[in-house]
Amino acid sequence: MVYAPVRPDRSLPPIRVNLFSDTQTRPSAGMKDAMLRAEVGDEQNGDDPTVNALCDRMAALTGKQAAVFLPTGTMCNQISILVHCRPGDEILAHESSHIIANEGGGPGALAGAVILGLRGARGMFDSTTMKAALREKRRNAPPQTLVAVEQTANAGGGAVWPLAQLTDVLSTAHELGLRTHMDGARLMNAVVAAGVTARETAEHCDSVWLDFTKGLGAPLGAVLCGSEAFIDEAWRWKQRLGGSLRQAGMCAAACVYALDENVDRLAEDHANARALARGLAQVAGLVVEEPETNLVFFDTRGTGLTADALAGKVRREGVSISVVDPYRMRACTHLDVDAAGVESAVRTVAEALR
Numbered sequence: 482m483v484y485a486p487v488r489p490d491r492s493l494p495p496i497r498v499n500l501f502s503d504t505q506t507r508p509s510a511g512m513k514d515a516m517l518r519a520e521v522g523d524e525q526n527g528d529d530p531t532v533n534a535l536c537d538r539m540a541a542l543t544g545k546q547a548a549v550f551l552p553t554g555t556m557c558n559q560i561s562i563l564v565h566c567r568p569g570d571e572i573l574a575h576e577s578s579h580i581i582a583n584e585g586g587g588p589g590a591l592a593g594a595v596i597l598g599l600r601g602a603r604g605m606f607d608s609t610t611m612k613a614a615l616r617e618k619r620r621n622a623p624p625q626t627l628v629a630v631e632q633t634a635n636a637g638g639g640a641v642w643p644l645a646q647l648t649d650v651l652s653t654a655h656e657l658g659l660r661t662h663m664d665g666a667r668l669m670n671a672v673v674a675a676g677v678t679a680r681e682t683a684e685h686c687d688s689v690w691l692d693f694t695k696g697l698g699a700p701l702g703a704v705l706c707g708s709e710a711f712i713d714e715a716w717r718w719k720q721r722l723g724g725s726l727r728q729a730g731m732c733a734a735a736c737v738y739a740l741d742e743n744v745d746r747l748a749e750d751h752a753n754a755r756a757l758a759r760g761l762a763q764v765a766g767l768v769v770e771e772p773e774t775n776l777v778f779f780d781t782r783g784t785g786l787t788a789d790a791l792a793g794k795v796r797r798e799g800v801s802i803s804v805v806d807p808y809r810m811r812a813c814t815h816l817d818v819d820a821a822g823v824e825s826a827v828r829t830v831a832e833a834l835r
Contacts, residue, residue, distance in 0.1 A: 497799035498822040498829070500757075503667075503695040503750075503775060503815035512698065512738045519734035524550070524725045531730030535737050539704040542740075543665075543689050544680035547712035548704050549719060550726065550733055554666045555579075557690035557705040559587045560722070562627070564714045565660045565688070568593030571623040573614055573654075575604050577636035579664055580629060595623060604637020605630075607646060608653040615657065628654040631664040632671045632682060636805070639754075639776030641671040644681065651685035663689040670696055670774040673747040687711065696747050696775055697739035698816050702732050743816065750775040753814040753823050760827030761812075764834060775814045782808040784834050794833040800826050 499505055508516070522528030536548035551557050558580050566572065572588060574580060576598030580588055588594040599606040599614055616622045630650065634640045651661045663686040665679075672679050683689040688707040693699035705715055719725070726732065754772040761777065762769040766784030769777065781788050788804040795802060803811045814823070 493796060494799050496796075496801045498826045499801050499817060500777075500812035500814065500826060501801040501803045503813050506694075506696075506698045506815050506817050508698060508700050508735060509816075511742065512735050515734045515738040516731045519730040521728040521730035524727055524729045529728065529730045529733070531737065532726075532733040535733040536704060538737070538740065539691065540706050542679050543683040543686075543691075543706045545683070545689070545706035546709045548706040549712050549715050550729060550736075551690075551703050551705055551719065552701055552723075552726070554664070554690060554692035554694075554703040555584050555587070556719075556722070557692075557703045558584060558629075558662075558664055559591055560705065560715050560718045561662050561688045561690070561707075562588050562592045562594055563718045564711060565627045565662060566592050566594040567624075567626075569623055570594045570626040571616075572596045572627045572629055573599060573611060573625060573659070574629040575599055575601060575606055575631065575634065575637070577604050577634075578629065578631050579635060579666070582636070594627075597625075602637075603640035604634025605640060605642055605646065606650065608649045611650060611653065612657070625659060627660050627662055629662045629664060630686075631666070633667045633674075633774050633776070635666070635776065638770045638778050639667070639670070639772055639774040641675050641773050642682075644675070644677050647682065648685060655685065660687045661685060662687060665689050666692040667695055667774065669744050670747055670751070673744065674751055674774050688715075693736040693739050696750055696815050697736070697743045699735040699739050700732070702736045704736070746816065747775070750814040750816070750818075753818060753820060754812075756820065757812060757814060757823045757827065760823065761830060764827070764831045766834060767830075777812040777814070778805070779810055779812070780808050781810060786834070791830070791833060795826075795829050798829045798833065800829045802826075802830075 520530045540548040668691045690705040693702045754775045758777045768780040788810045
């Protein structure tokens with residue numbers, strides 16, 4: 482994913498329809514009020530009641546024994562890898578996964594782990610592909626210790642793992658002696674889209690996390706869940722990588738509010754994504770992938786413009802869309818984009834290509 486430059490172009494107009502990412506949502510008035518009213522304490526000593534309530538709730542939601550509050554989802558992934566792996570270990574994950582493409586080489590830089598990318602449609606793989614990637618256990622081969630999946634599969638178009646396929650992959654991994662991890666950045670999008678509970682989705686995961694800064698609208702925060710022993714080790718790595726968040730209840734309160742108010746409404750984002758896809762599909766030259774959740778990917782090759790060129794044209798008209806590769810773009814619906822915004826974005830793209 483290509484992100485905005487460090488030094489934004491101040492000559493550009495304000496963004497009126499932000500389809501760049503659901504990470505750019507702004508906390509609502511209700512969320513801000515909940516943050517201001519939050520009870521706080523020293524998180525490291527277990528004295529922050531709001532953090533404790535959030536972690537207890539997330540552990541119950543995912544069916545795990547314990548949880549830890551962290552600033553970001555990437556930190557959840559990296560701490561999980563640090564707990565599960567040792568230097569030289571190999572991780573099996575889809576070739577387009579976030580831990581390969583978008584975390585700064587963290588597994589290698591921090592855990593000394595390598596990742597073997599597996600192929601499969603829409604960011605997912607099956608147990609046959611996974612088993613074919615297993616190495617003979619010998620002293621000159623890297624130990625394969627972890628299987629990682631992503632729910633929803635971002636680069637796969639925001640696709641939701643079918644429960645049967647997910648269960649087969651993860652249970653097979655356990656049978657083969659591997660640990661399992663779920664990057665659950667948009668886990669609740671999958672829950673709402675598929676009608677499958679978070680507990681069912683995460684049943685065969687040794688670790689799983691949820692990001693509250695995406696469609697759930699919080700300004701920061703993610704919660705990593707697992708066994709009590711796993712979370713104890715995760716806490717040690719949290720300490721090594723920066724320490725506790727101290728009076729973090731104000732931030733945790735935003736996440737509690739998100740669980741109360743912003744989960745069911747994810748269905749609106751999915752509906753808006755489908756409407757956006759239908760509209761863009763009517764624009765000559767665009768090839769649009771059918772969305773399953775809140776991510777709409779489309780190809781610009783048939784327009785004669787690169788993705789960068791089209792992104793630049795619509796940005797000058799106040800619409801922000803992200804660029805994935807030379808001809809692929811991603812539009813992301815979220816709580817700050819309504820149906821009128823979707824219609825406006827479609828008109829802007831169509832006018833840019835006339």
